[in-house]
Amino acid sequence: QVQLVQSGAEVKKTGASVKVSCEASGYTFSNNEIYWMRQAPGQGLEWMGWISPGNGDTKYSQKFQGRVSLTRDISASTAFMELSSLIFEDTAVYYCARNGGGLGVWGQGTTVTVSS
Amino acid sequence: QSALTQPASVSGSPGQSITISCAGTSSDVGAYNYVSWYQQLPGKAPKVMVYDVSARPSGVSNRFSGSKSGNTASLTISGLQAEDEADYYCCSYTRSRTVVFGTGTRVTVL
Numbered sequence: 001q002v003q004l005v006q007s008g009a010e011v012k013k014t015g016a017s018v019k020v021s022c023e024a025s026g027y028t029f030s031n032n033e034i035y036w037m038r039q040a041p042g043q044g045l046e047w048m049g050w051i052s053p054g055n056g057d058t059k060y061s062q063k064f065q066g067r068v069s070l071t072r073d074i075s076a077s078t079a080f081m082e083l084s085s086l087i088f089e090d091t092a093v094y095y096c097a098r099n100g101g102g103l104g105v106w107g108q109g110t111t112v113t114v115s116s
Numbered sequence: 117q118s119a120l121t122q123p124a125s126v127s128g129s130p131g132q133s134i135t136i137s138c139a140g141t142s143s144d145v146g147a148y149n150y151v152s153w154y155q156q157l158p159g160k161a162p163k164v165m166v167y168d169v170s171a172r173p174s175g176v177s178n179r180f181s182g183s184k185s186g187n188t189a190s191l192t193i194s195g196l197q198a199e200d201e202a203d204y205y206c207c208s209y210t211r212s213r214t215v216v217f218g219t220g221t222r223v224t225v226l
Contacts, residue, residue: 035215044119044220045154045162045205059213062117095161102152102167103207109161 002026004107017084020110022096029077030054033099036081038092086114120218127224128196136221138189138206146187150209153191201225
């Protein structure tokens with residue numbers, strides 16, 4: 001079945017970077033964009049950007065422009081989200097999702113905690 | 117890009133129908149028929165309930181229906197059940213090739 005599996009929880013210091021992976025299975029990875037969202041504790045969903053695995057095309061939310069980088073490894077059917085210059089407010093659950101029938105398949109989420 | 121506007125909470129009794137609104141602009145909701153709705157249970161990843169304004173994924177109950185008029189989209193849940201108690205988010209593609217989510221609505225079954 002179609003599945004997205006994300007990497008495990010991370011604890012980072014302010015100013016550091018974090019890289020979250022999202023491994024796809026059960027379909028042809030190149031065929032569907034991967035979207036990235038986050039959800040701070042008790043808050044709503046926030047879109048960060050998307051990547052088209054087939055050609056590497058990306059689009060970022062203006063809020064994260066310059067601080068987020070979306071990449072992919074087609075041979076490993078894996079997408080990556082790297083967020084730099086972390087601040088306390090980046091503490092959140094980060095999700096990847098496959099575009100197709102809306103965001104039809106989601107990863108399980110990766111908790112990123114930023115502390116001093 | 118500002119978040120789409122949803123009511124903070126909506127409630128109803130079992131068996132009733134409720135409607136959640138999602139107000140946007142001509143640059144997002146009003147621009148394309150790419151509005152989707154997500155249900156999120158506590159501690160879980162969101163689940164798509166409606167996409168492309170009114171399409172329903174296989175496995176989603178036909179009690180969930182979507183519509184759009186101008187710059188406002190709506191999700192209606194008919195025959196409300198206890199299991200429908202959750203947070204709901206709308207989402208729209210925009211003219212800038214970005215995506216914007218709604219502010220979220222907590223649905224309570226009385």
